[in-house]
Amino acid sequence: MIVSKNDVTELERTQEALARKAQALARANAELEDFTYSVSHDLKEPLRAIEAFSTFLAEDYGDKLDEEGRRYIGVVRENAVRMRDLIEDLLRLSRIGRMHHECTTISAEALVEDVCRDLAFALEEKKVDLRVQPGLPTITCDEVHMKQVFKNLISNAIKFNDKPQPAVQVACRDDNGAYTFSISDNGIGIDQQYHEKIFKIFQRLNRREEYKDTGVGLTICKKVVEAHGGAIWVEQSQPGEGTTFSFTVPKEPQRAEEAGGNQVGQRTEASHHLAG
């Protein structure tokens, strides 16, 4: 085959154009995350005033209102707190993209123990029968973010559960290049048609008065898992029959460029670009 000089320059041009596109995309992504972050912060300030002044209203004038009036104030305060939770979840989500992706090798067992300590109150209150498979492997990951994945999945397993004694199991299997972790519960389950939808931001399946939830937790899980080069999915679930979530963590930490999907490394680079 004869390769002409023209072909080579054509190839070089295409590669350059591709690199430029990738850069522009990374920059747009970083800008979007910067935007989310700023918006979330600026939203907190008026919210703090709404919460505080409705508290003052209840404290100073509560006795001048009738029961219905006091209930209205309660509704305002409850919603302020709900909005705070939403904003904090949004911040958490945007932070995944903003922070450096620093991988360390840690024991998944210690990570899960750590999560259980954080969730001790909920575990005790709901009398959860939690079983963690002994000898969970060591994994290479961003510890803070991966902890969030386990925490969100385990707390969902407890939260979306109507049994007198929720049962939660954490297990892991070795699948050649990756470890597959699974978190199973005997909770309310998820209808087949929602198995993919639930990873979308603000997607909730239950009425608010039944299960308090911001609808951001699983989106965070997906973002973290994919940034590590893994995948997350509903392994099995039927309404009333519990749920098993699975996700993979590659044994060899993948470079962000290879991981596809959410590329934390590139974003960080773009943030530097913006700052400079």
Place this chain on the structure above:
Amino acid sequence: MDKELKPVTILLVEDSPDDVEITRRALERGQVKNHLLVARDGEEALGILYARRDADGALPGLILLDLNLPKVDGREVLEKIKSDPKLKRIPVIALTSSTREEDVVRTYELGVNTFISKPVKFEDFIRVITTIRDYWILIATLPSVEHD
């Protein structure tokens, strides 16, 4: 504790009148005996501090500083305070909405004594204020900055 009996002069640097009122009330609810000076921007804050310093008057025992301020920014105020031989001993607590890592690091580099992000819930804010009182006013031993 006898330290508690003496009201502490606090300089609050805060541009939002709502936040000033919230802080005032939290101090009251947290039973922090205080004399509150309020500066609405960085320029005013430095004006108050320099005037008191130059008149050899009573300097505040504690500064609560918001970082995002009009005119002279909170970081600049902090830098000026921490590079002034007379003012640098006053504990400065950054009270801000930010939890941004860059902000936290930068503020500590400028010499802030503590960085606290303002909680949304008023009850949580009272807890923050009483914790500040317990630590900075009741527990910590500081060089005397208040001249009587």
